[in-house]
Amino acid sequence: MPHSPPKCVSLFLCDTVGWGTDQGIGGFGEEPGIKAQLMNLIRSVRTVMRVPLIALNSITIVLLLLFG
Numbered sequence: 001m002p003h004s005p006p007k008c009v010s011l012f013l014c015d016t017v018g019w020g021t022d023q024g025i026g027g028f029g030e031e032p033g034i035k036a037q038l039m040n041l042i043r044s045v046r047t048v049m050r051v052p053l054i055a056l057n058s059i060t061i062v063l064l065l066l067f068g
Helices: 007-017 034-067
Strands: none
Touching: none
16 A cells, blocks of 8 residues: 655645646646656655665664664
8 A cells, every 4th residue: 555645744745835746637748847847756756765764764763772
C-alpha cells in the first residue's frame, strides 16, 4: 500500500502555495508546465530518498544516544 504524504505537508502545498498533484491534460506533444515538472521532481526525490534518510536518521539517533 503506497504511503501518502503527511496531512500538514499536503495542506501546506495545496492551500498555501497552491500546488496540487493534478497533472491536467495537455495536447499532443505539449510539455507539462514548470509547476508540474517541479512537483514531479520533488515527489520523485522524496520517494527515492525515503529509505536512505530513515537509515541516516537511525544512525544519528544511535550515535547521539551512545556519545551524547
